[in-house]
Amino acid sequence: MESSSAVGRDVMAAAAVLFSDGAGRLLVVRLPYDRKHPVAIPGGGWEPTDRSPRETALREIREELGFTPRLGPLAGVDWALLREGDRPIVVYLYWAEPLTAEQVAAFRPDTAEVGGWTWLTAEQAGHALPPRLSRRVTACLRAPGDTGPLELEDSRPVGHTLARLPADGPVPEYAGLAAAPGLTPSAEEPPEPSQPPMDRATYYATRPRIRTKARALFTDAAGRVLLVRLRPWDGPLGQVPHWTLPGGGVEADREMPRAAARREIREELGWEVEPGPLLALDWQPGAAADPEADPATGRDTAVLVYVFDGGTVTERMLDSLVLPEDELVEWRLCDPAEARALLTGPSWDRTAAALAARERSGGPVELVRGRSVGPDLPQG
Structure with a gap:
C-alpha cells in the first residue's frame, strides 16, 4: 500500500x-x-x-x-x-x-x-x-x-x-x-x-537515507499486465489518476523486500502468493541528483524499487481479488500498449524491463529511472 x-x-x-x-x-x-x-x-x-x-x-x-x-x-x-x-x-x-x-x-x-x-x-x-x-x-x-x-x-x-x-x-x-x-x-x-x-x-x-518499495509483476495467460489505480490524493500537480504495479513501501524496521512483497500482495489483492524471482532493481534518484525528478512524486530522496515476479494469474484468483477501499479504487489487465499509456514513463520502462527479464536466465536487471545501466550501457 x-x-x-x-x-x-x-x-x-x-x-x-x-x-x-x-x-x-x-x-x-x-x-x-x-x-x-x-x-x-x-x-x-x-x-x-x-x-x-x-x-x-x-x-x-x-x-x-x-x-x-x-x-x-x-x-x-x-x-x-x-x-x-x-x-x-x-x-x-x-x-x-x-x-x-x-x-x-x-x-x-x-x-x-x-x-x-x-x-x-x-x-x-x-x-x-x-x-x-x-x-x-x-x-x-x-x-x-x-x-x-x-x-x-x-x-x-x-x-x-x-x-x-x-x-x-x-x-x-x-x-x-x-x-x-x-x-x-x-x-x-x-x-x-x-x-x-x-x-x-x-x-x-x-547518514542519508533512501526509501524502498516492493512491487509484483502479475500477468494473465494472454500476457496482459495487472495494474492497480491508487486512490487520488492532493499532490503538487493536483489529483491525477495514478496506475502502478501492485505493491508499496518496505517497512524497513520490521521486514525485508521479499516479505514486504508478500504482505503487499495480501493487503492489496487478498492473495497469499510467494514472490518469485527478483526481476528488476530500479533506482529512482531524488531531486538532489536528478533535475528531471517528477515533482508530483514529492520525492525528497532516492527510492529503490524491487520488482518481483508474481507469476500468472488465474480466473479463480481474479474472482477472489478484493481491493482495500482506502488505498485502491480499480484494477485492470492491460496489454503492453494500454499499460504504456496508463503508466508514467519510468514506471512503464521498469515494467517493460521486468517483462524482458522474465524471458532470460540470471538475476535482476539493474535500472535507473527504469532504464538499464551497466558496463556496456550509459550510466546516466
Whole structure:
C-alpha cells in the first residue's frame, strides 16, 4: 500500500567494488579508523548527489584510491541488518575490470580512509573480512558466472540465488588482520588515530537515507499486465489518476523486500502468493541528483524499487481479488500498449524491463529511472 509517510521505511545505501588482479586474488583495504574490523573492500556510502549506486561506487574509488575504475556488471545486492535495532543497509556490489600492476602502483589513497591494501585469495579474504561482509563477498566469488546479480538478504542467498548457492554455506572463522599480513601497519607509517572520527552510532545516525518499495509483476495467460489505480490524493500537480504495479513501501524496521512483497500482495489483492524471482532493481534518484525528478512524486530522496515476479494469474484468483477501499479504487489487465499509456514513463520502462527479464536466465536487471545501466550501457 502507498502512504505519504516514510516512517519505518528509510534505509542506508552503499556500494562496493570487487577488484581482482587477474590471478583470482581480491583487493582488500585496511580501514585506519576501525580497530574492531579493519579489513574491508573498497567502497562506501551513498550520497544524495549520487544519481545511482554505480555512481556511488565510482566516486568512492576516486576518493579512496585516487583513480576511476572501469566497472563491470552488478555482482549482487544485499539487504543487510547492521545490528539489531539499527536501520538496515542496501549494498550494491560491482565487479571491476582486473587491475594491472601499473594501475595499482598509481594508487593515491586518502590516508584517512585507506591505511593500506593487499591482494588475498578467496579463502584468505573469507577469514580476513568481518563475518557479514565475508558472507556477502564469498557468495559473489563462489557463484557460477551465469548466475547474474545475486539476491541476498542479511548476506545470505534468497530467490533465484538459492538455486546456485546454499542458503547457509560455511562461514570462515574470522581472523581479521591475522589473515591479511600484508595489511599490518609498518613501523614507518604514522600512528593511527586513537579514536575514529565519530562513534558508530553517531555515524549511522547522520547518514542519508533512501526509501524502498516492493512491487509484483502479475500477468494473465494472454500476457496482459495487472495494474492497480491508487486512490487520488492532493499532490503538487493536483489529483491525477495514478496506475502502478501492485505493491508499496518496505517497512524497513520490521521486514525485508521479499516479505514486504508478500504482505503487499495480501493487503492489496487478498492473495497469499510467494514472490518469485527478483526481476528488476530500479533506482529512482531524488531531486538532489536528478533535475528531471517528477515533482508530483514529492520525492525528497532516492527510492529503490524491487520488482518481483508474481507469476500468472488465474480466473479463480481474479474472482477472489478484493481491493482495500482506502488505498485502491480499480484494477485492470492491460496489454503492453494500454499499460504504456496508463503508466508514467519510468514506471512503464521498469515494467517493460521486468517483462524482458522474465524471458532470460540470471538475476535482476539493474535500472535507473527504469532504464538499464551497466558496463556496456550509459550510466546516466
